[in-house]
Each structure stands twice: as C-alpha cells, then as structure tokens.
Amino acid sequence: MIERTYTDEITSESDGIATTIAGHVHELRDIGGLIFVILRDRKGLLQVVFKEDDDPALFEQATELNYEDIVKIRGTAAATEQAHRGVELVPDKLTLLSGAHTPLPMDVAKDTDANLGTRLDKRYVDVRAPETRAVFALRSTLLTAMREWFVAKDFEEVDTPALSAAGAEGGADLFPVVYYDREAFLSQSPQLYKQMLVAAGFDRLFEVGHAFRAEDFATSRHVSEISMFDVELGYIESHHDVMDVQEESLRYTLERVVDDAASELDLLDVELIVPTDDFPRISFEEAQTILREEYDHRPDDQTDLDTRGEKLLGKYFAERGHPAIFVVGYPDEKFYYRQDVPGDAIASRKFDLLYRGQELSSGGQREHDLDRLTKTMEQQGVDPADFEFYLDAFRYGVPPHGGYGLGIDRLVQQVADLDNIKEAILFPRDPDRLTP
Known part of the structure; x- marks a missing residue:
C-alpha cells in the first residue's frame, strides 16, 4: 500500500x-x-x-x-x-x-448541468463529485448502523439464493434465466426462504441483498434491481411486534447518521430530523378517509395506496410532526400474510412504512398454519404444487412469525433528499440501462 x-x-x-x-x-x-x-x-x-x-x-x-x-x-x-x-x-x-484524458466528460469540481442519463453513462466520473460521493458515504453509514442494531439485538445475518424456481410475488414481473436445462428466475424477494429459515429455528434473522423486478416503469422511484434489508422474526404475538422492530431499528439508524455523517449531510444541504415520538399506526381505511376528506383524493385501486396518496399522507403527518407512519391492514394481500383473522378490525396483518411520503417497506405477520396457507393460495389462483419446496417446511412446526423488506435505495433517496432513486445507486438498472 x-x-x-x-x-x-x-x-x-x-x-x-x-x-x-x-x-x-x-x-x-x-x-x-x-x-x-x-x-x-x-x-x-x-x-x-x-x-x-x-x-x-x-x-x-x-x-x-x-x-x-x-x-x-x-x-x-x-x-x-x-x-x-x-x-x-x-x-x-x-x-x-x-494522467487523466482531457476534456473530461463533465466537470466534477463545480455544479454540473449534465442530465442524469449522461451522469449515469459516465458514472465512474460522476461519483467523483463531492456531493455525489457524499450520497454513497451516507449510504454506507446507513447500512453499517442498521446492521449494528440487529447484531446488537441478537439477530443472525443470512444469505438466500438469487435464483429460484418460483417467485415470491408471482405474476409477470419475473426475470427468467436459463438454468442448465430448465427455466429459473431471478429472485423477487427472499420472502419464502426467510419463512423457511424461521421454521428451521432462525427466529431472528436479517439479510442484505438484491431483488429483481421485471416491471415496465418510467418513474423516479423504481428500478429493476433493488437493494433490500430483509428481516424476519419468530415467536411473535402480532404484526405490532414486527413494527416495533422496524421502528426502533430505523430510529437508531437515523440517529447514527446524524452523528456519524454530519459532514455528508452538510454537503448535501440536508437537515435530517430523527422521529422522537412513536410512529403513528393507522389502518388502511383511516388512510383512505384522510385522503378523501382532506385532499379529495380517491385512488383508482381501492386495495392499495398510489404514489400521490403516499405523498399526501406524508404531507398530512409531517405537518403534525411525524415524518414516518405505518399503514396497516391492506385488503387482498399475498397468500403468505395473515388475513381475515377473527376479531381483527383490519383486513390483513400487512403494513407499509411510509417515510417522508414514500413507501420504504412492506411487512407484517405471516401465515404459519399450513391448512390456512394452502387454502389462501388456492383462493388466489396459486397452485400449491408450484411451491411444494416452501410448503413442506410448514409440515414440521412453524412458530408465529413476521417480518418485512426495507428498500435501501429508497431510504437513501429520502434521507439524502434526491430527486431520483437512481442517484442513490452506484450502477442502477432499469428497462433501458444494463451498462455500465
């Protein structure tokens, strides 16, 4: 050296x-x-x-x-x-x-007017700019702090496959690959494997990895390859236990960023306010009511929040001193969530975390009963035979469990106050970009 x-x-x-x-x-x-x-x-x-x-x-x-x-x-x-x-x-x-060739593709010493496409084409020059470099120093601090919290709480870090025979989410947004003499898919999520590991006794686990979504999009908040911080824990009483973990770990992470990345925040001209109060936990129905009554907003999809709805909820709660909120109880959820639980006032035990008006994570309590799980799959048109590798783990005892997947790229985008999620990723992938 x-x-x-x-x-x-x-x-x-x-x-x-x-x-x-x-x-x-x-x-x-x-x-x-x-x-x-x-x-x-x-x-x-x-x-x-x-x-x-x-x-x-x-x-x-x-x-x-x-x-x-x-x-x-x-x-x-x-x-x-x-x-x-x-x-x-x-x-x-x-x-x-x-020596460096001249002229440079962009000026990294001064504010550049290069568009994002040009910056990403020459990313190895673009990230030399101190403000851009600060984003990734900040990202490193975020990940380090989050890992620290989970290790201190006795969670184990695991790795799950990037290739699988079926997608956790299903549908058409899968990237198929040739796997020897048969078709496989790039992972949409480690969801099914996390649950299998809880069944195997890993009752406090987390994973930092990548997931792939073959969606056709043109937004500032989506990419085709995403970085995820996934968490799963067993022996829970309800989805509130999972939200507690998410809230405490995120608050710790943001506190560490304020302390350890002060120079990066200054360079990015960001004043990061750490939530001190408990994150509000509102039902999906309450969220819809706020959007209708306060903003006359009615999303086309009555089973989910759209982008504008998330931003308006972020505005509504920010004005009341809450940058982060949970929305709980989405209807018509994936088969692996607990839903239609007797006595529940909500449709499912699934939640989203919204931070500064954008969804950062989805999670909740999972279905751990094999009969109910299989029945829900059939009701949703999912063939249990395609998921035999997953269902087999539920035949030998699975504790009540839950977890979530947090989008690292979105967290960085929100903390650094970036216009486009691609600015939070060193080498982003989208439908039009496979290099550099």
Whole structure:
C-alpha cells in the first residue's frame, strides 16, 4: 500500500508535520508564480500551494497537471486562515501516478448541468463529485448502523439464493434465466426462504441483498434491481411486534447518521430530523378517509395506496410532526400474510412504512398454519404444487412469525433528499440501462 494520510486527518493542529497525500486533482489555479492545487481523496479536499520562487523544478511539474490526474504529494502541513479548513500543504515532492484524458466528460469540481442519463453513462466520473460521493458515504453509514442494531439485538445475518424456481410475488414481473436445462428466475424477494429459515429455528434473522423486478416503469422511484434489508422474526404475538422492530431499528439508524455523517449531510444541504415520538399506526381505511376528506383524493385501486396518496399522507403527518407512519391492514394481500383473522378490525396483518411520503417497506405477520396457507393460495389462483419446496417446511412446526423488506435505495433517496432513486445507486438498472 502507498503510505499516505487522508485529507481529513490533516488539520490546523498538524502545522509543521511532514506528510504524504494522494488523490485526484480536483481544482487548479495558476495566478503567475503560484499554482494552487486542490487535491481530493475519499475523505475530502486539501489545498497544496506550489511556488515558483521556492522550487522552480517542482513548480514546472505542477504546470503540467490536469484536472482529475491522480497524484501523490509529499510536503509539510501549514496552518493558514486563507485555506479550506485552515490548513494547506507546502509540497516538496510531486509524483504523477496516473494522467487523466482531457476534456473530461463533465466537470466534477463545480455544479454540473449534465442530465442524469449522461451522469449515469459516465458514472465512474460522476461519483467523483463531492456531493455525489457524499450520497454513497451516507449510504454506507446507513447500512453499517442498521446492521449494528440487529447484531446488537441478537439477530443472525443470512444469505438466500438469487435464483429460484418460483417467485415470491408471482405474476409477470419475473426475470427468467436459463438454468442448465430448465427455466429459473431471478429472485423477487427472499420472502419464502426467510419463512423457511424461521421454521428451521432462525427466529431472528436479517439479510442484505438484491431483488429483481421485471416491471415496465418510467418513474423516479423504481428500478429493476433493488437493494433490500430483509428481516424476519419468530415467536411473535402480532404484526405490532414486527413494527416495533422496524421502528426502533430505523430510529437508531437515523440517529447514527446524524452523528456519524454530519459532514455528508452538510454537503448535501440536508437537515435530517430523527422521529422522537412513536410512529403513528393507522389502518388502511383511516388512510383512505384522510385522503378523501382532506385532499379529495380517491385512488383508482381501492386495495392499495398510489404514489400521490403516499405523498399526501406524508404531507398530512409531517405537518403534525411525524415524518414516518405505518399503514396497516391492506385488503387482498399475498397468500403468505395473515388475513381475515377473527376479531381483527383490519383486513390483513400487512403494513407499509411510509417515510417522508414514500413507501420504504412492506411487512407484517405471516401465515404459519399450513391448512390456512394452502387454502389462501388456492383462493388466489396459486397452485400449491408450484411451491411444494416452501410448503413442506410448514409440515414440521412453524412458530408465529413476521417480518418485512426495507428498500435501501429508497431510504437513501429520502434521507439524502434526491430527486431520483437512481442517484442513490452506484450502477442502477432499469428497462433501458444494463451498462455500465
């Protein structure tokens, strides 16, 4: 490894200390006899000043630099009020590690007017921009914090297959693949495998993975390959136990982001407010009533919330101090949810979590009784024979259980206040994009 110091470790208190930095040439300013180089690494920016009078040969080297060249610079830290963060580097050696072609496909040192398509085509340049890079540092902090919460609560991390013989959601939105001499599908969700693992004794589990949806869409909130944080837990009393886990883990995650990603939030000009009160839990019928009475909004599909409905509910509860809410009891749900439970005032024990007006996750209590599960599948036109691998696990004892799947990309989009979900993904996939 090249021995170097990251820019954020060099402060005004480093005055007089010799060090070496390495990274991209972010900015260049030649004002005659002085060349100011702003070097960028993954931790930030640092100014380096080359003076012709001090070292003519070194100065001449600096005149040959271009934007985005990768360099290594040895020098001495010097405290100065004129420099960014009150410190700069006085160089004594410059090494060009890799030159960058010119012109660049976009300017990453300044606000760019490149459209999103161009940015994604040249993603390996686009993510060099500090604001874009901050999104993915923020994403890393989110995932690290969420994992920490679940590990601390004695959950086990698992891996389930990306290839399967049938989809958890069914329907036409499956990506078929040739699997030796037969057809298989890219996973829509680890749902069925999570339940099988609960049956096997993994009663507190989580998984970070990818899911694939072959939907034809043109929205700012959908992609074809999604990142998911999936959770399942056994021995629950109701869906409220699952919502408790989601609420506590999300609150912890957001608190950690405020503490550990403050510089990224500042760079993105985001003021992240962590919910302190309990997340409101309203029924699907109550949600529909609010939309009708407050906004005269009646979704075409009376069994789900549409995009506008989610945004309006987000607005309604944000005005009352609640950025996150649960909507519980959707009708006509998938076969694996508990539904039509005697004594329940709701149609199913399925919920969505809405955060700042967008659905982040779906979850609930699952059906653990084999007879009821099979009957519901048949009522929904699902052939139990196609899911024998799944149903067999229910023949040998399954505790009451539930869980959810949280969209990581959507969480990043909402926390970073991004216009399009693709901005929250390093290399997004949609119906028109398979490279880079």
